[in-house]
Amino acid sequence: MGKGDDAIRKKKNKAIRKRMQNDPSSVSARVAAIIAAKQRRKSGKRRMCEGMCFSLPTPEDPFNDRNGKKNVSTKKAKTVHSSKQDERAVSEENSRGRNSGKLEKKVPNKEKVKNPKNEQNKSVSSICIEGQPQPGPSKPVKVNSKLIGQGTEIHAKNRGLYGTSDCPSKFLILCLNAIQNALLHDGTFNSNKDRPLLINTWGFEFWKCSSLGLDILETTGACSTTEQIAWMASNAADTIARKEKEGLSVVNPFLLFIVPSQEKATKVRSVCKPLKSLGIHTVSVHPGASLERQIHGLRSCEPEFLISTPERLLELISLKAIDISGVSLLVVDGLEDFVEGRFLDKIKSIRQSISGDSQTVLFGNCLGHTSSSVVQDLLVGQISRLSFSESITSQSACVVQYIHISASEDGKLSEGIQILDQACSTLVHSLLQKVLFIVDTESTAQMLLTTVKAKGYPILDDSISDGSQVANSKRNILISVTDKEHLWGTEIGEFEVVIVIDFLSSMDDYVKVLTRMARHTVNGVLHSFFSREDAPLAKPLIEILERCGQTVPNALRNFCTVHS
Structure with missing residues (x-):
C-alpha cells in the first residue's frame, strides 16, 4: 500500500527538523535562540533536578540523601580559603608598611573578607584618588604618592616643571601633533623630507633636561628652530595642564619668550597658535603694532604664552599693562643679536622683574667675554648643557x-x-x-x-x-x-x-x-x-x-x- 501525501510530508519535515537541530548555524535566528536557551537550561539547575529524579545510590551516598547532586560544598570551601589568603596577605603588607613608615591599613573583618571583589573595588578606588596605579587589592597606598599637594607651591630648587615620568605624556604628544598638522597645512612642514616632531632628538633631550628643573644653555646654534619652539611650547602646555589637574593655580603668563625682532616674534607665534584649540592662548607684542592696541589686547585676554621684544616689554611693564613676576619659564632666543643691539641691560632688567626661581632657557653661541658675562648673570647655579654641535666653540x-x-x-x-x-x-x-x-x-x-x-x-x-x-x-x-x-x-x-x-x-x-x-x-x-x-x-x-x-x-x- 502506497504512503499517502500526509505521511510523506511528515517524514520529510521530520528529517528537516533533525538536520536543523544538529546544525544550529543553518537555522534561523529565532530557532537558534530557542535551541541555545534549551542548552542553557540543561546545563543549569534544571539539569541538576533531572539528575536528582533519576539518580541511583552510590558508595559515597548510599542512602541517596543528596539525590544525585554534586558536592557543591567544595566550591564554598575554596572561597573561604581564598578569603583567608587575602586576609594573610593584607596582614603581611601592613606589617611591612609599618616597618617602612608607610601608611597603615587595618585588616578587614571576616564579614568583609567574604567578598574579595568588594575589597578589590575599595583598593582600586583609593588608588585612583591618590593618582598612583598599584596592582593588587591588598597593597597599602603610599602617603607621598602625589607629586604636589592641593593648594601648595613648588619649592624653589625642586622646580622640575615637567614632572618625573619616563616618557612624554599623552597631552604633550597631542600638542606636538596639533602643531605638526598646522605646519603641514601651511606648507612649513614637509612630511616627505622632515622628520615628525615626536621623534626629534633635540626635543626629547630638551624634555629630559627640563624634567630636572635646571636652567638650560643651548649652544647648538645662534637662535631656535621651528622644531625647538614646538617642543618648548608643548612642554610648557603640558606643565600647565599638569598643574591645573593637581589643583594648582597657574599665573599668567606662564611662558615668556624674548625675541630680538618682530620677524622672530611672528615665527614663534605661528608655531604656538595651534595650541589655542587646547586652551593655550599666545600673544605677541612688538614695535610693529600700536602700544594702545597691544595694551587693550593684554587686558582682554590673559595669555599663557607671551612673546615679546625687550624694548616693548619694558614699556608695557612701566605702564603696568602686564605683570611678569609670576613667569615660570623664560626663554631668551638669540643672545648674540641682543649683544649687537645693546639690549643686554634690558634683558637683565626683565630677568630681575621675574620673582621667584623661574626656569631659564638660553639660546646662543656664547662667544666672547661679554656674552659669557651675560650668561653668568642669567643662569645662576647648576645648569644643563644642551648642544648637538661637535665644534670646539660650542x-x-x-x-x-x-x-x-x-x-x-x-x-x-x-x-x-x-x-x-x-x-x-x-x-x-x-x-x-x-x-x-x-x-x-x-x-x-x-x-x-x-x-x-x-x-x-x-x-x-x-x-x-x-x-x-x-x-x-x-x-x-x-x-x-x-x-x-x-x-x-x-x-x-x-x-x-x-x-x-x-x-x-x-x-x-x-x-x-x-x-x-x-x-x-x-x-x-x-x-x-x-x-x-x-x-x-x-x-x-x-x-x-x-x-x-x-x-x-x-x-x-x-x-x-x-x-x-
Whole structure:
C-alpha cells in the first residue's frame, strides 16, 4: 500500500527538523535562540533536578540523601580559603608598611573578607584618588604618592616643571601633533623630507633636561628652530595642564619668550597658535603694532604664552599693562643679536622683574667675554648643557681660558697655589666648587696634595669617606690632583676649575679637557701653564684661543714667532 501525501510530508519535515537541530548555524535566528536557551537550561539547575529524579545510590551516598547532586560544598570551601589568603596577605603588607613608615591599613573583618571583589573595588578606588596605579587589592597606598599637594607651591630648587615620568605624556604628544598638522597645512612642514616632531632628538633631550628643573644653555646654534619652539611650547602646555589637574593655580603668563625682532616674534607665534584649540592662548607684542592696541589686547585676554621684544616689554611693564613676576619659564632666543643691539641691560632688567626661581632657557653661541658675562648673570647655579654641535666653540661655551707663561717647575707649583687661593677668595660661599690639578707625574701629585692639605683645603677623595671635612671647613671648595697617566679615568665634567700645571702632551688632550670640563656650570675656568719646552704647541693653541674668542698673551705669540 502506497504512503499517502500526509505521511510523506511528515517524514520529510521530520528529517528537516533533525538536520536543523544538529546544525544550529543553518537555522534561523529565532530557532537558534530557542535551541541555545534549551542548552542553557540543561546545563543549569534544571539539569541538576533531572539528575536528582533519576539518580541511583552510590558508595559515597548510599542512602541517596543528596539525590544525585554534586558536592557543591567544595566550591564554598575554596572561597573561604581564598578569603583567608587575602586576609594573610593584607596582614603581611601592613606589617611591612609599618616597618617602612608607610601608611597603615587595618585588616578587614571576616564579614568583609567574604567578598574579595568588594575589597578589590575599595583598593582600586583609593588608588585612583591618590593618582598612583598599584596592582593588587591588598597593597597599602603610599602617603607621598602625589607629586604636589592641593593648594601648595613648588619649592624653589625642586622646580622640575615637567614632572618625573619616563616618557612624554599623552597631552604633550597631542600638542606636538596639533602643531605638526598646522605646519603641514601651511606648507612649513614637509612630511616627505622632515622628520615628525615626536621623534626629534633635540626635543626629547630638551624634555629630559627640563624634567630636572635646571636652567638650560643651548649652544647648538645662534637662535631656535621651528622644531625647538614646538617642543618648548608643548612642554610648557603640558606643565600647565599638569598643574591645573593637581589643583594648582597657574599665573599668567606662564611662558615668556624674548625675541630680538618682530620677524622672530611672528615665527614663534605661528608655531604656538595651534595650541589655542587646547586652551593655550599666545600673544605677541612688538614695535610693529600700536602700544594702545597691544595694551587693550593684554587686558582682554590673559595669555599663557607671551612673546615679546625687550624694548616693548619694558614699556608695557612701566605702564603696568602686564605683570611678569609670576613667569615660570623664560626663554631668551638669540643672545648674540641682543649683544649687537645693546639690549643686554634690558634683558637683565626683565630677568630681575621675574620673582621667584623661574626656569631659564638660553639660546646662543656664547662667544666672547661679554656674552659669557651675560650668561653668568642669567643662569645662576647648576645648569644643563644642551648642544648637538661637535665644534670646539660650542662645547666649550662659557669656559674662560687663561695661559700662564712660567720659566721654572717650582714657579708653576707656587703660582698654581696662588690661583687656588684667589679662586677661593672670590668664590660664592653658598656654592660648592671643585678644582682639579693636572700634573706630570704621580710624585708631583703627591707633593702637591701634601701642600694643599697643609693649607687647610679639603681633598675630594677624603671628603667622600668623611663628609664632615667640607662641612667644617670655612672654604666651600674641594680639591683633586691627578697626573697625566690617570687623567682620563677622572670625571672631568664635575670640575668647575681646572689648573694644568704641566701642559698637556698634545693639543688633542687640551681640547678634550676644554670640551669636557664644567658641564653643569657657566663659570668654568681653565688655567694652563706654558713653558719654553711647549713652544711647538704655541701656534695651534693660539688658533684655539682665537676661535673661542679668548685673550692671547703676547708672550705666547712670541713663542710662536721664535719657534717658526
